[in-house]
Amino acid sequence: MKTLIVLNFKTYSESTGEKAVRMAKYCEEVSKESGVDIIACPQIPDIYRVACSVKIPVFAQHIDAAGAGSYTGHITAECVKAAGAAGTLINHSERRLLLSDVDSAIQAAKKAGLKTIVCTNNVAVTSAAAALSPDFVAIEPPELIGSGIPVSKANPDIVSGSVSAVEVVNPRVKVLCGAGISTGDDMAAALRLGAAGVLLASGVIKAKDPKAALFDLVGKL
Amino acid sequence: MKTLIVLNFKTYSESTGEKAVRMAKYCEEVSKESGVDIIACPQIPDIYRVACSVKIPVFAQHIDAAGAGSYTGHITAECVKAAGAAGTLINHSERRLLLSDVDSAIQAAKKAGLKTIVCTNNVAVTSAAAALSPDFVAIEPPELIGSGIPVSKANPDIVSGSVSAVEVVNPRVKVLCGAGISTGDDMAAALRLGAAGVLLASGVIKAKDPKAALFDLVGKL
Amino acid sequence: MKTLIVLNFKTYSESTGEKAVRMAKYCEEVSKESGVDIIACPQIPDIYRVACSVKIPVFAQHIDAAGAGSYTGHITAECVKAAGAAGTLINHSERRLLLSDVDSAIQAAKKAGLKTIVCTNNVAVTSAAAALSPDFVAIEPPELIGSGIPVSKANPDIVSGSVSAVEVVNPRVKVLCGAGISTGDDMAAALRLGAAGVLLASGVIKAKDPKAALFDLVGKL
Amino acid sequence: MKTLIVLNFKTYSESTGEKAVRMAKYCEEVSKESGVDIIACPQIPDIYRVACSVKIPVFAQHIDAAGAGSYTGHITAECVKAAGAAGTLINHSERRLLLSDVDSAIQAAKKAGLKTIVCTNNVAVTSAAAALSPDFVAIEPPELIGSGIPVSKANPDIVSGSVSAVEVVNPRVKVLCGAGISTGDDMAAALRLGAAGVLLASGVIKAKDPKAALFDLVGKL
Numbered sequence: 001m002k003t004l005i006v007l008n009f010k011t012y013s014e015s016t017g018e019k020a021v022r023m024a025k026y027c028e029e030v031s032k033e034s035g036v037d038i039i040a041c042p043q044i045p046d047i048y049r050v051a052c053s054v055k056i057p058v059f060a061q062h063i064d065a066a067g068a069g070s071y072t073g074h075i076t077a078e079c080v081k082a083a084g085a086a087g088t089l090i091n092h093s094e095r096r097l098l099l100s101d102v103d104s105a106i107q108a109a110k111k112a113g114l115k116t117i118v119c120t121n122n123v124a125v126t127s128a129a130a131a132l133s134p135d136f137v138a139i140e141p142p143e144l145i146g147s148g149i150p151v152s153k154a155n156p157d158i159v160s161g162s163v164s165a166v167e168v169v170n171p172r173v174k175v176l177c178g179a180g181i182s183t184g185d186d187m188a189a190a191l192r193l194g195a196a197g198v199l200l201a202s203g204v205i206k207a208k209d210p211k212a213a214l215f216d217l218v219g220k221l
Numbered sequence: 222m223k224t225l226i227v228l229n230f231k232t233y234s235e236s237t238g239e240k241a242v243r244m245a246k247y248c249e250e251v252s253k254e255s256g257v258d259i260i261a262c263p264q265i266p267d268i269y270r271v272a273c274s275v276k277i278p279v280f281a282q283h284i285d286a287a288g289a290g291s292y293t294g295h296i297t298a299e300c301v302k303a304a305g306a307a308g309t310l311i312n313h314s315e316r317r318l319l320l321s322d323v324d325s326a327i328q329a330a331k332k333a334g335l336k337t338i339v340c341t342n343n344v345a346v347t348s349a350a351a352a353l354s355p356d357f358v359a360i361e362p363p364e365l366i367g368s369g370i371p372v373s374k375a376n377p378d379i380v381s382g383s384v385s386a387v388e389v390v391n392p393r394v395k396v397l398c399g400a401g402i403s404t405g406d407d408m409a410a411a412l413r414l415g416a417a418g419v420l421l422a423s424g425v426i427k428a429k430d431p432k433a434a435l436f437d438l439v440g441k442l
Numbered sequence: 443m444k445t446l447i448v449l450n451f452k453t454y455s456e457s458t459g460e461k462a463v464r465m466a467k468y469c470e471e472v473s474k475e476s477g478v479d480i481i482a483c484p485q486i487p488d489i490y491r492v493a494c495s496v497k498i499p500v501f502a503q504h505i506d507a508a509g510a511g512s513y514t515g516h517i518t519a520e521c522v523k524a525a526g527a528a529g530t531l532i533n534h535s536e537r538r539l540l541l542s543d544v545d546s547a548i549q550a551a552k553k554a555g556l557k558t559i560v561c562t563n564n565v566a567v568t569s570a571a572a573a574l575s576p577d578f579v580a581i582e583p584p585e586l587i588g589s590g591i592p593v594s595k596a597n598p599d600i601v602s603g604s605v606s607a608v609e610v611v612n613p614r615v616k617v618l619c620g621a622g623i624s625t626g627d628d629m630a631a632a633l634r635l636g637a638a639g640v641l642l643a644s645g646v647i648k649a650k651d652p653k654a655a656l657f658d659l660v661g662k663l
Numbered sequence: 664m665k666t667l668i669v670l671n672f673k674t675y676s677e678s679t680g681e682k683a684v685r686m687a688k689y690c691e692e693v694s695k696e697s698g699v700d701i702i703a704c705p706q707i708p709d710i711y712r713v714a715c716s717v718k719i720p721v722f723a724q725h726i727d728a729a730g731a732g733s734y735t736g737h738i739t740a741e742c743v744k745a746a747g748a749a750g751t752l753i754n755h756s757e758r759r760l761l762l763s764d765v766d767s768a769i770q771a772a773k774k775a776g777l778k779t780i781v782c783t784n785n786v787a788v789t790s791a792a793a794a795l796s797p798d799f800v801a802i803e804p805p806e807l808i809g810s811g812i813p814v815s816k817a818n819p820d821i822v823s824g825s826v827s828a829v830e831v832v833n834p835r836v837k838v839l840c841g842a843g844i845s846t847g848d849d850m851a852a853a854l855r856l857g858a859a860g861v862l863l864a865s866g867v868i869k870a871k872d873p874k875a876a877l878f879d880l881v882g883k884l
Contacts, residue, residue: 013289017303044296045281045304048269060266062294068234070367070423073283073296073316075265082238083266095294096540099533103567124574125545131569131611146291169573169611202291317761320754324788345795346766352790352832390794390832455731459745486738487723487746490711502708504736510676512809512865515725515758517707517736524680525708537736588733644733 003221004197005187005214006039006117006138006176008061008089009046012205020046021053026211028054034218037197041089044075051084059117060088062095065104077105077112087115089199090134093142103132117176117199126162130170137166137175138199144179146202150186151179156193163194182213184220191221224442225418226408226435227260227338227359227397229282229310230267233426241267242274244431249275251435257442258418259435262310265296272305280338281309283316286325298326298333308336310420311355314363324353338397338420347383351391358387358396359420365400367423371407372400377414384415403434405441412442445663446639447629447656448481448559448580448618450503450531451488454647462488463495465652470496472656478663479639480656483531486517493526501559502530504537507546519547519554529557531641532576535584545574559618559641568604572612579608579617580641586621588644592628593621598635605636624655626662633663666884667860668850668877669702669780669801669839671724671752672709675868683709684716689874691717697881700860704752707738714747722780723751725758728767740768740775750778752862753797756805766795780839780862789825793833800829800838801862807842809865813849814842819856826857845876847883854884 007027009015015023020042031038041059042050051058066074080088090105091097097105102118109116116134120126121142129137139162144151152159159177166173174196181187182203190198200217207213228248230236236244241263252259262280263271272279287295301309311326312318318326323339330337337355341347342363350358360383365372373380380398387394395417402408403424411419421438428434449469451457457465462484473480483501484492493500508516522530532547533539539547544560551558558576562568563584571579581604586593594601601619608615616638623629624645632640642659649655670690672678678686683705694701704722705713714721729737743751753768754760760768765781772779779797783789784805792800802825807814815822822840829836837859844850845866853861863880870876 008293011287011289011292011295011297011300013299016289016297016300043300044265044294045268045300045306047266049304060294066232068232068237071232071315072229072310072313072422073265073281074232075294076232076237078234079232079237079264079266083270085266089293091541092293094292096542098538099541099544099570100538100563100567102541103564103570121542122545125542127573127611128541128545128570131573132566169569201293312762317763319759320762320765320791321759321784321788323762324785324791342763343766346763348794348832349762349766349791352794353787390790450735453729453731453734453737453739453742455741458731458739458742485742486707486736487710487742487748489708491746502736508674510674510679513674513757514671514752514755514864515707515723515738516674518674518679520676521674521679521706521708525712527708531735534735536734643735 002037003191004037004039004176005217006197006199007041007204008199008201009040009042009205010201011043015205016043017046020050023205023210024050024054026214028056030211030214030218031056036218036221044080047080047085048083057086058084060085062092063088063090063105063109065101065108067108077108077114081112081114085114087117090116090118092119093121093140093145102129106132106134123158123161123165127165127169130166130173133170134173137173138178139175140178140199147180148182149180150189151177152181152186152189152193154180159190159193159195184216184218187217188220223258224412225258225260225397226438227418227420228262228425229420229422230263230426231422232264236426237264238267241271244426245271245275247432247435249277251432251439252277255439257439265301268301268306269304278307279305281306283313284309284311284326284330286322286329288329298329298335302333302335306335308338311337311339313340314342314361314366323350327353327355344379344382344386348386348390351387351394354391355394358394359399360396361399361420368401369403370401371410372398373402373407373410373414375401380411380414380416405437405439408438409441444479445633446479446481446618447659448639448641449483449646450641450643451484451647452643453485457647458485459488462492465647466492466496468653468656470498472653472660473498476660478660486522489522489527490525499528500526502527504534505530505532505547505551507543507550509550519550519556523554523556527556529559532558532560534561535563535582535587544571548574548576565600565603565607569607569611572608572615575612576615579615580620581617582620582641589622590624591622592631593619594623594628594631594635596622601632601635601637626658626660629659630662665700666854667700667702667839668880669860669862670704670867671862671864672703672705672868673864674706678868679706680709683713686868686873687713687717689877691719693874693877693881694719699881699884707743710743710748711746720749721747723748725755726751726753726768726772728764728771730771740771740777744775744777748777750780753779753781755782756784756803756808765792769795769797786821786824786828790828790832793829793836796833797836800836801841802838803841803862810843811845812843813852814840815844815849815852815856817843822853822856822858847879847881850880851883
């Protein structure tokens with residue numbers, strides 16, 4: 001399996017609108033040069049314009065459990081798929097879902113042909129998420145998100161523990177890790193712990209030179 | 222003031238993706254021919270492609286109270302504005318917000334240059350919403366939404382009561398009404414009760430011929 | 443293991459305040475005569491007075507993930523324990539929790555010495571809940587709740603499927619089933635499917651003679 | 664109108680279970696000696712035992728919009744009334760409600776004979792809350808809650824602005840203020856700004872000598 005980098009654009013002004021397109025093009029360029037898979041997760045209103053502009057996979061940051069019907073303001077799997085998304089984050093630390101809605105959202109995504117990454121906060125919740133059969137779980141201790149302190153160094157046990165737990169519950173699910181990741185060293189440490197890749201945001205988006213930050217990230221692979 | 226029709230595309234499959242663009246073009250055509258202002262409210266991932274395709278105003282169905290920053294999956298005023306929206310629904314019956322978030326969302330929308338329509342469920346809540354100074358409130362008794370029974374006939378007092386209440390609390394706010402509206406008669410009844418226009422969805426989107434339904438709607442003005 | 447009946451008082455007027463105490467005394471009487479364990483789940487403000495009045499276990503209908511601290515209006519494990527509760531429902535169909543809060547609530551309950559019953563809506567969610575190591579999961583298809591159509595007859599596969607799934611993920615967790623249960627036949631069918639007991643509400647609370655309904659429930663054991 | 668002190672026990676361990684009863688007795692003693700009205704707001708599971716132990720009014724910290732029926736874990740106006748509460752906080756900063764649920768909760772409380780205090784975060788939201796006709800609004804800037812910096816000194820304009828705004832929208836509603844209040848000076852400053860009283864928590868509950876803190880609070884009236 002190839003190493004995976006998932007870049008969450010969050011609602012940062014540095015990655016909104018036209019700047020989301022530019023950020024996604026950096027991802028595309030670094031992916032092409034390095035051979036590492038990079039997924040761009042722009043804000044939901046930006047999915048269409050980003051997906052029209054790059055050839056790397058574009059994921060939504062969130063979908064709701066609701067499908068087609070009498071729902072207003074909900075983000076459906078069908079609609080983000082139609083806008084060009086190839087997958088979606090679900091249950092990010094900043095956008096937690098009800099347990100039953102995590103399940104419904106995964107089912108809706110599968111039906112629409114979207115890949116799924118379910119975010120979790122500890123080993124037990126990682127096990128629970130794996131039982132729902134997403135494509136990926138991404139373990140992210142909330143206290144490290146945006147901290148600049150990489151989970152792969154600050155709490156290696158939560159990463160290796162998640163890898164082991166998923167192996168038991170549902171070995172087809174792959175494990176990503178996130179929170180505080182910003183350098184090639186952090187990335188390499190994550191892979192050594194058994195992760196299939198990383199989920200990150202501010203380490204790249206808020207960098208003075210995001211493209212250089214991406215190149216650094218893939219530099220030790 | 223000109224009469225206003227606000228068409229909520231909801232998450233109906235009949236108004237998703239390419240079909241959202243087609244539905245918005247019907248709105249544009251009827252608006253042009255009739256001289257009545259029609260606003261299209263597609264799903265959030267469809268805003269960009271719809272706004273690129275028509276010259277009528279496009280509104281979001283929802284924004285969150287969150288702004289630019291460390292937020293994932295949230296819909297910000299800045300981002301829907303960048304995608305081409307001119308305004309937004311807030312607090313729709315199917316997407317209720319916390320009282321304090323209704324206020325924050327209105328403030329965020331104003332700062333981003335978006336017009337605001339706050340949906341309400343009774344006269345007291347209409348008064349409360351008007352105190353927060355949106356551009357419009359839209360009174361929609363939840364039990365009539367999607368019923369085919371027009372609020373302007375089933376519960377005229379809730380419309381005229383909302384108009385009177387807003388006059389007292391904040392006379393610059395305009396009142397729309399919705400729920401069950403589908404014909405030109407329903408529309409005319411709403412205007413006679415003091416509404417500045419209507420908010421509707423299934424009556425047009427689910428019609429066999431949505432364009433004909435729109436023409437019927439404006440036919441008695 | 444003894445058979446278990448968990449009676450959810452919901453917010454029914456028939457089981458509020460003084461009537462909650464009376465209902466709990468019926469449970470106590472039937473438990474004593476039949477030798478079947480019966481747990482009473484009154485509304486949260488009624489826990490103290492009910493727990494002071496009966497010797498059967500009293501469970502809360504819900505706790506929040508919040509603990510002691512700057513929280514207002516939250517239901518903590520410590521406080522329901524201090525009021526006399528021996529356990530709690532978590533994530534009932536009418537009071538769903540975020541995935542991460544289901545985990546936090548289970549941990550808070552364990553720390554406070556409360557038993558936990560996590561409610562679920564399908565086999566996948568049952569597996570996920572079992573991975574979080576509560577004492578019990580209670581599978582309740584939402585569409586059958588309050589229907590009078592017993593899950594043990596209408597959807598036996600969801601009960602036996604939940605029993606099998608839990609066996610794989612976490613065999614120390616016991617499985618209850620609920621939704622539509624009201625008679626001794628429904629109860630016996632549930633036990634044959636591998637359930638350790640049932641969770642029910644309206645079938646007893648709304649019965650003309652709740653005590654007779656409880657006696658009927660245990661009559662075929 | 665008499666001056667009012669509303670003491671929110673939050674979920675602090677210093678005011679849980681038996682300690683809630685003791686804290687309420689301090690309130691009763693200080694109220695009796697000073698002639699100032701003091702309302703105790705214990706956690707919801709503690710309402711019954713507190714209300715049985717003191718003669719001062721006991722308020723809930725929160726009620727839900729739900730009433731009697733098929734609801735699990737919800738806090739109904741009827742049930743807290745049956746437990747001995749005389750009123751309730753609604754929409755506290757730590758337990759925000761949907762706009763429509765603030766209205767429903769106020770209506771449910773009135774029907775059950777409970778007084779209502781709706782908490783708000785700025786002048787606009789205070790106006791909106793006043794439009795829903797509770798007995799009181801309590802303006803509490805969230806950033807000052809638990810800060811020890813009294814709103815009556817740090818942001819006097821938000822208090823006097825709330826008093827003026829309520830006068831326009833609904834003059835029968837009385838205004839309390841809270842956040843950072845802990846001394847008799849803070850209290851006196853609040854009253855000079857037009858508030859009818861204060862809402863406070865940690866300033867008393869977390870004090871080394873809560874009874875002395877209460878006596879200090881009423882000492883300059």
